[in-house]
Amino acid sequence: MNKTILTARNISKQYRLGLVGTGTLGHDLNRWWHCVRGKDDPYLKIGAENDRSKKAESDYVWALRDINFDVKEGEVLGIIGKNGAGKSTLLKILSRVTMPTTGSIKTKGRIASLLEVGTGFHPELTGRENIYLNGAILGMTKSEIKAKEEEIIDFSGCAMYVDTPVKRYSSGMRVRLAFAVAAHLEPDILVVDEVLAVGDAEFQKKAIGKMKDISGTGGRTVLFVSHNMAAVKSLCTRGVVLEHGTSVFEGTADECVDYYLKSGEELTNFKNLDLQENDFRIESVGIKNQNSSFDDPILEDQPILFELKYSNKSDVDYRVTLKFKDSSGNDFMTVSNLNKDNLGLIEGNKLVLEIPNGFFNAKAFYVDMLVFNFKGGLRSRSFTLNDILSFNIVYGKREEGAWLGESKALIKPNFNWKKL
CATH class of the missing domain: 2.70.50.60 (abc- transporter (atp binding component) like domain)
Incomplete structure (x- = not known):
């Protein structure tokens, strides 16, 4: 049985609306005074639900609220939901880019994340130099990175520009190189946000194939956010559906996609x-x-x-x-x-x-x-x-012995056959 490699418990993230990001000096002092007296943070009791279509009625909003799940080694977890549901915020918390307001995350091994175009790349450094920089951030030695260098460059398809500063790359080229680095430097957990949409069709197919290899042959874990439901079904083994910052459904990838597309409503014929x-x-x-x-x-x-x-x-x-x-x-x-x-x-x-x-x-x-x-x-x-x-x-009525197993095909027209 595969061991649990990531555990998220009661993950919540609160933001302050308006021009101020996280709070004011007065709010910070109030939090400190409550903490000194052993009392709970007073601002955890307030805040609006993360519904971007509603008018703000509070200075605070919960981008995420009480998210709980476990991910096992070798599993591909798809995280789906509408724009503003909290998917990217969750991945940033899991990648340690930002900290949760409440809750805890326990992971085993290295995490490589691909959250936004060019994340972690220094624009003045060349592509080759950024490969070594990202590898060092992941805790790899120079010899380990060098052993993967040519494989990364070949997979990215950016060999001509690898010694050119990244600031001159197109957004698609940056995504290609960033994904190649993240996928080939052997992280235990690969976190991928909806950045693959920037790449062309050929690279998307290539990237999805690589993620399948990472999880299948390599036995590593992938967290995948996408609005491409076909890619989620093809790649993921399990899914989580987020809505207004909360987890509303967990199940297999097929079950989660069906729930998301139906928005939890009954079929209407x-x-x-x-x-x-x-x-x-x-x-x-x-x-x-x-x-x-x-x-x-x-x-x-x-x-x-x-x-x-x-x-x-x-x-x-x-x-x-x-x-x-x-x-x-x-x-x-x-x-x-x-x-x-x-x-x-x-x-x-x-x-x-x-x-x-x-x-x-x-x-x-x-x-x-x-x-x-x-x-x-x-x-x-x-x-x-x-x-x-x-x-x-x-299914309708079937004669005994007629069942040949469930087919994934959508249609099965009854064409005419002739023997001449």
């Missing part, structure tokens, strides 16, 4: 609407099995219907495009009636899309709906409805 443009009105949208209600489970082995109810008292032709997405938010199928004759929403009051039985696999899906209008021969977008529907496909 029917929705009443009241959207109107001139004399065109959308009344409701829904998805269900044929001959079933919207309240029934959607079975994989029965035909599925998408229904749009509308009214149109104008002579303007409206058309619909549906984008089907997986639980990571990736589009995998687009269906439209834009180029279909006699399918415009000029007459009638219901548009139905028929999906054959057995088409979707047993998974959760999300739907974006785009509505276009054609006026004077020109097409323009009337409505953009993201995640207007979300539904879960469940």
Whole structure:
């Protein structure tokens, strides 16, 4: 069994809002006076929740509040959440860049962190000199760094500029070199914030592969923050979801991504609407099995219907495009009636899309709906409805011996086969 390499207990971080960063001299003296008398810090009892959308009602805010988790050796922990949820603050505390207001962190071994573009690099030093500087900060000897030097330069892809001052590097080049240094100097814990988004697609793929090697073959631990849910699912073994500075969910990477994308809400396969443009009105949208209600489970082995109810008292032709997405938010199928004759929403009051039985696999899906209008021969977008529907496909009846195991595929269309 892998041993625990990092333990976080009751981690909280409080900041003072406004121009002053952490407090005033009067507040510091007040804290000291309470400490001398053996009393608790008086400012730990105040402070607003970390919800950036709300107006401030206090001089203090809790960027993090009572975070607890353990990380085992060789584990890849994904930390996900919306902007401002406290992810970067948590990584800075774990990396010892800043100290928590309350709580404790216990780690075993060296920690290398990649938090922001160029963090830890001296702009006047060359790339090669910064490799040795970062290695020394991690506690490595010169001979240990030299043994990895060429491997780091080769992985970064910056060989031409390695003897040029870092201040002349692009942001992408700095990220490449910083990640190469952090990954190759053999830390026991690698902390990576959302800086890989700065790199190009080729380097992101390369970096994710390296992190897999670090955790898998190397048996080292990775803490990974990203808004790329596909990367989180691919790389991480476990996850934590942060919301307003608190931990709201822990589980496997797949479970955390599903929770985050659904924001803790139930799937919605029917929705009443009241959207109107001139004399065109959308009344409701829904998805269900044929001959079933919207309240029934959607079975994989029965035909599925998408229904749009509308009214149109104008002579303007409206058309619909549906984008089907997986639980990571990736589009995998687009269906439209834009180029279909006699399918415009000029007459009638219901548009139905028929999906054959057995088409979707047993998974959760999300739907974006785009509505276009054609006026004077020109097409323009009337409505953009993201995640207007979300539904879960469940297994239907199967004959004995038909089960072949769960598939990761999203769809499994029943194409025709011929033997000639």
